Amino acid sequence: MQTIHMCDTYGQYLTMKAEIDAAMQEVIRSTQFIKSGKVLEFEKNLASYLSTNVISCANGTDALQIAYMALGLKPGDEVITVPFTFIATVETLALMGLKPVFADVLPDTFNIDTTQIEKLITSKTKAIVPVHLFGQCANMEEILKIAEKHNLFVIEDAAQAIGTEYIFSDGARKPAGTVGHIGCTSFFPSKNLGAFGDGGAIYTGDEKLAATIRSIANHGMKAKYQYERIGVNSRLDSIQAAILDVKLKYFDNHIKARQEAAAFYDENLKNVEGLEPPARVSYSTHSFHQYTIKTEKRNELQAFLQQKGIPSMIYYPGAHHLQEAYQYLGYKKGDFPVSEQLAETVLSLPMHTEMTEEQLEYIVNSVMEYFEIN
Numbered sequence: 001m002q003t004i005h006m007c008d009t010y011g012q013y014l015t016m017k018a019e020i021d022a023a024m025q026e027v028i029r030s031t032q033f034i035k036s037g038k039v040l041e042f043e044k045n046l047a048s049y050l051s052t053n054v055i056s057c058a059n060g061t062d063a064l065q066i067a068y069m070a071l072g073l074k075p076g077d078e079v080i081t082v083p084f085t086f087i088a089t090v091e092t093l094a095l096m097g098l099k100p101v102f103a104d105v106l107p108d109t110f111n112i113d114t115t116q117i118e119k120l121i122t123s124k125t126k127a128i129v130p131v132h133l134f135g136q137c138a139n140m141e142e143i144l145k146i147a148e149k150h151n152l153f154v155i156e157d158a159a160q161a162i163g164t165e166y167i168f169s170d171g172a173r174k175p176a177g178t179v180g181h182i183g184c185t186s187f188f189p190s191k192n193l194g195a196f197g198d199g200g201a202i203y204t205g206d207e208k209l210a211a212t213i214r215s216i217a218n219h220g221m222k223a224k225y226q227y228e229r230i231g232v233n234s235r236l237d238s239i240q241a242a243i244l245d246v247k248l249k250y251f252d253n254h255i256k257a258r259q260e261a262a263a264f265y266d267e268n269l270k271n272v273e274g275l276e277p278p279a280r281v282s283y284s285t286h287s288f289h290q291y292t293i294k295t296e297k298r299n300e301l302q303a304f305l306q307q308k309g310i311p312s313m314i315y316y317p318g319a320h321h322l323q324e325a326y327q328y329l330g331y332k333k334g335d336f337p338v339s340e341q342l343a344e345t346v347l348s349l350p351m352h353t354e355m356t357e358e359q360l361e362y363i364v365n366s367v368m369e370y371f372e373i374n
């Protein structure tokens, strides 16, 4: 059997090698490296795929920062988000002088517990940042209802959820990240749509906001060498855009491959005692950026799998209200019990587009073997 990878970027590349190699060569030959050529083509193709405006940028972290800047959030403003996420969601708020205010997550979906949001709202609250963790959407209809009532912005951290659809209660669907005011995504190599380096994008359905975002990502420029605001330099480079543009053609199949691997895991792990497979909700599809199980014997299972040559990862081993850098927020242990408990019990299994049935069988058999003997 081939080596099992947590994420098989190279194996996936081999399935598109000729096209990707040619696209990269084309960029080199064109010398259109920055904000031209393939970058514009990819932005246009992704915008059409998502039916919204897309502004590319250097990475998903920048996408979040630019979103907060574009909405005019000011130091001291409060933004409600979760402590169980990748640090970028929280770090960018802190960098901007905004105050992250945490709501705990739900134990089954790992996403924001919307019943906690309203009591956190003060006169300083300006926005809510739901994170669509591991590829499944937070409950956006509940979030939008609260946001409308209190006049708040909604910025979706969709870094892990490109390829996911939000399903409204009337059955209508929208791509994750296009439901709130702004959506942010990442093209980090291991993400659902991964580059061979860094990349990110910001989505918005609002044309005026799109123009503001474009200006901020380009030094606050209005016309050449005229600056209408303070901006940043955050660009997707053309070689990454060329790679992403090839991958976008196969993206629906890649998401399907992830969902099929997840369905295999679900089917074979659902009756294993001592382990909980990831919950599915009615209001979202799942793109399975990660396939994350919960078990009280997490560390022991991880060690057992490692002995069998099966990699696994802990996303995330700590909740951010307990991180050293965020002690100034004044939270303490016990404030977000679900996030704290998840940090002790979650384990993500290998998940990518190139998993073979043999590998999947070996993984579930090994997991079952662990729980039979322990």
Ligand SMILES: *Cc1c(COP(=O)(O)O)cnc(C)c1O
Binding pocket: 059, 060, 061, 062, 085, 086, 088, 089, 131, 157, 159, 160, 185, 186, 187, 188, 198, 199, 200
């Ligand atoms: C990956 C990720 C980011 C940041 O993306 P980068 O491209 O690595 O900067 C932000 N939020 C979440 C939830 C992520 O998973």
